[in-house]
Amino acid sequence: MAQTASEKILARASGRARVAPGDVVVARVDRAMTYDPYAGELRRRFAARWGGRARVWDPERLVLVADHFLDADAPDQRALLDGLDAFAREQGVRHYFPVGAPNHGVCHAVLPEEGLVRPGELIAGTDSHTCHYGGFGAIGLGVGLDAMEGILAVGRYWVEVPPMVRIEIEGRFATGVYAKDVILTLCRDLANERGLLGTAVELDGSAVQALHPEEKLTLANMAAELGARWLLVPPDDTVCAWVRDLGADGFEPQRPDPGARYARTWRYDACDFVPVVARPGAPDRVVAVDALEPTRFDEVYVGSCTGAKRFDLERFVDGLDALGGAAQGVRTLMVPATRRGHDWLLGDPARRALLERSRVEVAAQPGCNACFGGHGFLAGTGTVRLSTTNRNFPGRMGAKDAQVFLASPALAARAAAEGTLGP
């Protein structure tokens, strides 16, 4: 019987011939990721339950990342980083990305850059944006602390197979339309809708498949904002080649069978999408940029796994360059998602000159920074900020009354260069 890509991945992971929505399976994860907010607590719990000498189920399949609380001068954040470090050391974790490693930064940007996201795999992570890995055709399963504690013990976690839904976008996106515009528009139409909440989404179609591999990660990243359990873009040859070029091999990409059944299918034409921004408060408050009331920005923030991968940094820098640099009165803040991205950004004299001319402040450390409000470039009271991140719930990036708009890196460049968006 025909199956979706998600069903095939879950069937393999749970040792069954097939699974169907509503089945509860205990699935073996191919990889697990956790980070500084939880590693110390997991280390403590793991030792308390299984003894101080106990080893995690498979240190080769575990990835540990420092990205959220990187303010080493704050004692509580320092303690979290120390806990992560101790856990990595004791367990002999090779895929460990602390500050100072050759590559490090936001977990969801680091794993795909390091060839640790492979099509057809089931990857569990203690973060709601673990769905990001769906951009490379994996199931990115966001889980909580207790789920990860169980995975460290037995390498498995329970999954109720969600309803399968499909979104198809055919045609060709207009110039200036990026993945961020697409996923924000889908949030406008579908976020937390009854037919979509908790589902496994397959996002496909000629317009989607023509996007750059990192753009597919951006689409999958914001499955969290859609309310989906995960989102998977069926991997095409370009994505598979991209992943192989990073040194990954031996994976089995899964695509939906012809005739696979979906509880619901939404069909779009690429022409339905235009550049958009999300207004402050929630990522589904989306309006076409041309219909936005004229809005002046105090700050532009380019950061996060959603909006500061290499592809995103390139779009921002190219846009800023084409428009003649940043306007007076706009504070431009950049937090490259990874060390690789950071080094690319500052590694070219012409780029560095552009950033200096535009008074762009680049964070010393890649990481989550203000995206989740932990530290760094937090938004001050009353600040109007355009951000390339994924969420703008009140107070998330700083002050409760800060006005945070979301948009693509290309629109962020326009906002930085012109100081305003809207007609």
Add this chain to the structure above:
Amino acid sequence: MSAPVVVEGPVYVVRGNVDTDTLIKSRHCTTTDPARLAPHCLAELDHPVPFAGGGPFPIVVCAGTFGVGSARIQAPLALAGAGVRAVLATAFAPIFFENCINGALLLPLCATVDPLPDTGVAARLQVAGERIVLSVDDREQTWPCRLPDWALAGRSWMSLIEDAARAAGGLDALREEGFRG
């Protein structure tokens, strides 16, 4: 079937979706101690009755999707630390839902409560088998309950793994045979 769960006390009522940043801001999330988290729970919600100061409210009712956003365990921990034992909401964000039951922290119950009571009104909630019953002012509303048996029985996910390890003769033996839930 497990024994019925009964929760009695004043309700706290929220209209619209509740995101995890509203439940607990990230700057408080460097701890997992429920007692330290509780005072900050829903602290910035625009609501006439303060949640942390005005409670405890063992039952939260939400007309919307509850727990939208982050995977942070501190969201249900903060609620549990503040004395919440059940949340009734139109729908739940999936990871928040799983966090609640995996840690046996509180019961996330899908229920569209209509009419919505006022915050502070005394209510009685009973969850028995496959039925949720909420009684407010002699008015009773019922919904089907879709929680796994182990969650209804107040078991945590880790306690199931621990039992299985014991039965198998240790964690290594359990890994060998493969944990099947």
